[in-house]
Amino acid sequence: MNIGGQELQALQQMSALQTAGFKTLLLCKANSAILQRASALGLAATPIRFRNAFHIPSFRQLLQLVRSNDPVAIVSHGSHDALLSVMVSRWVALLGGRRMPVLRVKTFQHGYPLSFAYNHLFSKTLTPSHNLRSLFLVNRSIKPNKIEVLYPGIDFSGLLQADGVLPEHVRQWLDARPGPVISHGAILRGEKGHQVILNALVEVKKLFPNVRYLIAGEGQDRPLLEAKIKALRLEDQAYLTGILHPIAPLLNASTLAVLPSLIEPLGMFQIEAQYLGVPTIASSVGGIPETILARETGLLVEPGNVRAWADAICWVLENPIEAKQLAERGREFVKNKFSMERNTAELIRLIEA
Helix, strand or coil: CCCCHHHHHHHHHHHHHHHCCCCCCEEECCCCHHHHHHHHHCCCEEECCCCCCCCHHHHHHHHHHHHHHCCCCEEECCHHHHHHHHHHHHHHHHCCCCCCCEEEECCCCCCCCCHHHHHHHCCEEEECCHHHHHHHCCCCCCCHHHEEECCCCECHHHHHHCCCCCCHHHHHHHHCCCCCEEEEECCCCHHHCHHHHHHHHHHHHHHCCCCEEEEECCCCCHHHHHHHHHHCCCCCCEEEEECCCCCHHHHHCCCEEEECCCCCCCCCHHHHHHHCCCCEEEECCCCHHHCCCECCCEEEECCCCHHHHHHHHHHHHHCHHHHHHHHHHHHHHHHHHCEHHHHHHHHHHHHHC
16 A cells, blocks of 8 residues: 555556557556556556455456456566456456466565466566575576566656755754755665664764754554654654655755665665765665675665664765765666666567567
């Protein structure tokens, strides 16, 4: 129901595919954040309950949509919609229709992956990083050609041209507390590492008492983070901004950006930060090292290591020239690797294949 990097990526892909001549339709739960965002962007969307993988009303609705639209492919981002899509595809084929490909997007892998679904149900499974792909292939029964890496695409030109300023409540908070700004854009969930930075701030503010930490996003952990800020007496150092869209005004106001995830298939905030020339620190976990070259385009820190995070933040604040040089190299690195054009071309290749 909340919105994060995967949802935003899906919307960007829809827009890019439409520019390339495809007609796209978003299927998602009613009252979800992605449905509201799609409507604001003028993207076609239809609500489906997707209550479970065998929800008969959702199956019937999806079947009707497939029959009326005859899609060239379905790109599924969740377990319920993926299995329902496979069943609809098989059902249409049994009735003499064309069996359409179902591309399964996976941004996580917990436990030991079973081979049947990946080998036989989905046309391809797409992962956002080579690191995540390797977690599937620990099961040697999974065919390597069924798991492909599709790096996310970012509309860098739109990032540069993004209009807007920080909301009034954010600007007022910053104006009342001048000092360096640490920004963090991520859904508010435990694995995103917000508490790591809050604990590190206790140490950082001993050297930089006016440091500020802007937490952009929404999610289930908001009450927990509010209580943590109060318990650590960080009301003058940390502020929950809510969702900020576009994200560029936040990054343009930042001294440095952080992505302290404990688990992360790839992440996007640190890519956007590097492109905008903001010194960036991220966890050396999951697919993040595929987005930052350690000590070349940014800093990589052991996930969950509060002392190491405090030291890294202090280094950036103490060495602004060197940190900015890293960020400038980061811009060229991410521009070549994570462009929307490259992502769209690869997605079209997978659809047409």
